[in-house]
Amino acid sequence: MASSNVSYQSVAIKYGILVGLAHIIYFVLMWIFGLLEVIELSFISGLFLVIGIIVAISRFKQLRGGMLHYLQGLGIGATVGVVSSVILALFLMLFLGVFRTGYLENLQASALFPEGLSMLSLFIITIIYGTVPGLLIGFIAMQWFKRRDHQMPGQM
Structure with a gap:
């Protein structure tokens, strides 16, 4: 059943929260298995984000009966990226402040982060x-989803 009242923001926020939780679970699993130093x-x-x-x-397009504007897809990508990364960033601040204060030094020692890395x-x-x-993934995904002949699984 198609609903034209569904906003891309509500769908993106829902999936952004789910992706953020997946990031946290993955991070905690890395911590449990002693892999944080890698x-x-x-x-x-990043696969969770993709x-x-x-x-x-896909869900938004399905809820809208196959109607999807290009900028809505880009907005979904950016919003999922923002929401999930804010959730992860807040978790990292809590984690670094409470559980693992030395983890920041590990990040500073890697070539992927600057030497003067602070919490902020x-x-x-x-x-x-x-x-x-998130924005780039949304852009790439929309190259496929924007096609008129693109059908959702189960549609004719």
């Missing part, structure tokens, strides 16, 4: 690392 593994969580954005765009800059970098790829 900073490069944290970038695997999957979340594609599923969010990590917070901002985390949000940027989620927002920019």
Whole structure:
């Protein structure tokens, strides 16, 4: 059943929260298994962002009866990226303040982050690392979803 009242923001926020929770679960699993020192593994969580954005765009298109404007898809990508990265950034601030105060030094020692990394800059970098790829993933996904002949599974 198609609903023209569904906003892309509500769908994007829902999936942004789910992606943010997936990032946190993955981070906690890395901590449990002692893999936090392998900073490069944290970038695997980018797959959660890709999957979340594609599923969010697909769900929005399905809810709107196949109608999807290009900028709505870009907005979904950016919004999922922002929401999920803000959730992860807030979690990292809590984690660094309570559980693992030395983790910031590990990030500073890696070549992926600046030497003078502070809590505030990590917070901002985390949000940027989620927002920019979110917009780019939305742009790439819309190259497929914008096609008129694109059909959702189960549609004729």
